Every structure is written in structure tokens, then in C-alpha cells.
Amino acid sequence: MTPTSAQIGLLQHTLGISERHREPHRNHFVAGPGHHDMPDLEQLEAAGLMVRGYRPAFLPESSIVFYTTEAGRALAITSLPEPRKRTRYEEYLDADGCAGDSFGEFLCGIRLPEFETRWHRDYGTWKEHYQYRMFRRDGYGREVQGDWAPTKKEAKASYKAALKARRQAMHTTAWSPA
Numbered sequence: 001m002t003p004t005s006a007q008i009g010l011l012q013h014t015l016g017i018s019e020r021h022r023e024p025h026r027n028h029f030v031a032g033p034g035h036h037d038m039p040d041l042e043q044l045e046a047a048g049l050m051v052r053g054y055r056p057a058f059l060p061e062s063s064i065v066f067y068t069t070e071a072g073r074a075l076a077i078t079s080l081p082e083p084r085k086r087t088r089y090e091e092y093l094d095a096d097g098c099a100g101d102s103f104g105e106f107l108c109g110i111r112l113p114e115f116e117t118r119w120h121r122d123y124g125t126w127k128e129h130y131q132y133r134m135f136r137r138d139g140y141g142r143e144v145q146g147d148w149a150p151t152k153k154e155a156k157a158s159y160k161a162a163l164k165a166r167r168q169a170m171h172t173t174a175w176s177p178a
Helices: 005-015 039-044 068-079 087-092 103-111 153-174
Strands: 027-032 050-053 064-068 114-122 127-137 141-144
Touching: 005 027, 005 039, 005 064, 005 068, 005 141, 027 039, 039 050, 039 064, 064 068, 103 127, 114 153, 127 153
Parallel strands: none
Antiparallel strands: 027 064, 050 064, 114 127, 127 141
16 A cells, blocks of 8 residues: 555654654544544554554543554655755744844844935925935945935835945946956
């Protein structure tokens, strides 16, 4: 019998292993008559990959406890997929308190773009309104900033244009012939 991927998944679940957690930390699966996994568990038992075993007294008498055999354990472990590379967000979630107050701060540090707001009076029309500007700090001051704009969306667009211009200027000066 060749176990299906669902049956291998049952073996892995019984052991408490996954792509990220490769060390088994348990070895039991509780089921009973009518349980949706019972046909697969019985096939694994017939194949010698699981056995029925001790049922603790706190479980109902109709419960059946399955345990993996050494062959089932080996199959479950060797069938684990290679661990995928951790995402930056997963690294942020596991980082200590020095990672910053937000995911953006974790990614950018002090270079996280910020908005500033000012109250502005247009002397041509005498209308007053807020204006917004987006900027990014380096260690000493402002590294790049956009223009003042009437909305945050426009301020962000201006900031992105300034950032692009700065990158192009740095690229041309860094590679220009002397």
C-alpha cells in the first residue's frame, strides 16, 4: 500500500510535525466510530504504519487512540517538504522588542517615510486647508522629501517622484566616467 498525501498528513499530525516544526513532540491520534479520518487510520494500521494502543481513562470508552509505528514515524519525517525561506514578516513577528513599533519600522528603521502636516492659507482665495508632505530621514536630517500637497495621496506621489529622481541622480553620478 502506498499512503496518500492525506494519510501522510495524518501521520505527521499524530507526531505534531510540520514543515517548520520537524521534531516530533507527541505520538497519538484520538478517533472513534464515525470519525471522518477513521477509514484512513484503519488503512494506515493495516499497512503497519499505525497501531491502536492505550486509551486513558478520561476518554470515552468508544474512543480509539492510534500511535505511529517506527515505520510510520520514518515515513512521516521523510515526507516533510523542505522548509521554505521565512518571509520578512515572519522574521518581524519573531523578533525581539528592538524590531520597532511596526512592520514598516522593522523594514526601514529610521528611514521609514513619514507625513508632516501644516495649516495653509491660500492668499489668492483666502481659503484655509491642510497640506501634507512626505519625507524620509537619514541619520542627520531629511534624506529626501516631496512637495507640499493638498492630500496625502498627492504628497505620497510627490515623495515617490523625489525618491526616484534621487535614485537616478545617485546612479548617474556613481557610474559617470571621470
